[in-house]
Amino acid sequence: MNMLRFMVRRVLSGLVVIWVVTTATFFLFFKAVPEQAVARLLAGKAASPQVLHTVARNLGLTQPILVQYWHFLGRLVHGNLGKSYYLQEPVTTVIKQFLPVTVSLVIGGVLLWLIVGLAVGIISATRARSLFDRISTAGVLAGVSAPTFVVGQLLLLLVFLPLSKTAFHWISQTPASIGNGFGKWSGYFVLGWVTLAIVQAAVYTRLSRGSLLDTLGEDYIRTARAKGLSERRVLYRHALRSALTPVVSQLGVDLGALLGGVLVVEQVFGFQGLGFETVQSIFRGDTPVVLGTVILATFFVVLCNLIVDMLYGVLDPRVRII
């Protein structure tokens, strides 16, 4: 029963957060983007004031802002995010159209950074103070410090450019989806994945190393060793499981906030994904699309935090959610 009550409370507070962020963004944008500018965008520069007024009225922009807000909330409850001013399509369609590229980027990036981050973290922790540990610690600091776009640009300059001059053409800049075959797809996205991995894996290396070192010093690990279990079993079955708790919670936070990082990567490499489209929409004053992406992004932040809280109990039996 406690579990159920906890979940209900978390879902409700998550909904409140989504509502607050959405409302703030709504008023920010409707105050900032004047209806005349929107109408002019749609009707063209030569439109007469009457035409402009008709366009604005058809969009519902001449109504008082609270009425507009009420309509907006009503649509939102039904999963309708409105219609893009610029593309003249429902925002959900626009998001669906640009989402595959972003999802490709995220899946590859997350897999790569988890594998690299955890592997390096575990090796560093089991061989603390070794040469490998020192090098990885230095690498982690560099990775944590580097802004995403700088990593991307340096990869373009130092990896893509020299390779493109040789006969090695796996890494390419021709857009490809998974439908074009794995080779082409991975070749198109690999630099983006590596960029995300370099920036993020650092955090996970530091985190998993620290928490594994702490866990390996615990009494129950000594007990497990005293039972005569193999070192491998002690490490992977006993230590790693509870050492992963902070990693999982960090993953939840990062996945939620990932859209921001992905946006920068898409900008550097010219991937036409959701982040790219959001930047375009911001510059066009296409409020519905921006609002839609912000709602989606906030939804992910809240959802990921919720999943993390649920996973705590599964990973670490000592944690009891109340």
Added chain:
Amino acid sequence: MSVTEIQFQTQGMESAPAQVIEGRSQWQLTWRRLRHDRMAVASMVVILCVCAAALMAPLVATWTGHPVLTPFPGKGTNAFGNPVGPGTHGFLLGTDNLGRDLLVRILYGARISLFVGLLTTAIAAVAGTSIGLVSGYFGGFVDTLLARFVDAVLSFPVVITALALAAVLGPSLQIVIGVIAFFSWAGIARIVRGQTLSLKEKEYIEAARSIGANPWRIMFVDILPNLLGPILVLSTLYIPTAVAFEATLSFLGIGVPLPTASWGNILAIANDYYQVAWWYVVFPAAALLATTLAFNLLGDGIRDAMDPRTERIFASSKAKRQRRRRTVRQKVAVPAEGS
């Protein structure tokens, strides 16, 4: 002061020869440890160099005769209109797409980065500390309200909202500072609140309250000094984040507007020229990386210096060797004394 510390000191006094032992404050001890941490000292040197570079920017501009905003078409660009490389025609680090001196622009960029990094961190530290103190000390309704507000700020999709804000309000230096400060204070507030919650239960706070000190005095005179350490560490680690944030916003075209030079907007244009002008990417990127890395290292160093238990991987090997020798000598010496 903890119980073990007191015990340690009394032990020290018992066995100490009759001479005056100078007391050292927490800050003196921290400074002593920091001075012996090679990486921390190196990062301080790098930071001082960046500061000096920022201060000397106008000097270098007059010295080389290349003002920051003046393009030199012909001299600063080649036959195709592309930038010229380092060392050509007196441009030490080459030129940018319009034929402006890259060195001078990077030096001016350092001013923006340092200014934004330090100012936003200062604002965030003051705001975060005040809100965290008030929230933690008063508790109750005020705390609930402020804590929820902190939660809301922390769950904004930061980059997108910052983008939207900057785009809506029009890109300018003030907006960039405002946006970064707005998204930075919440993390500090959360930690200060947590610390305040535990500190306000201590006896000396009760004592202060019993002699009739008002809440503001207790918060800022009695509690705050105990929090300065963590706040200093956090702030040092926020500076590189703010510098990177400014560069990212400028890179996306909504930060510091052109023609003002900032590392972010230099790199934004360099993104189109990386195939013909490596220096255009490498030098500003190196400046940015060196600065953020140095602040991160310094922050880590200060944290380690404040916490004597932390293992210091980067501590100088000489000191470690000495320490080892000393422990060996003690181990040898102890049985000798006993026998």
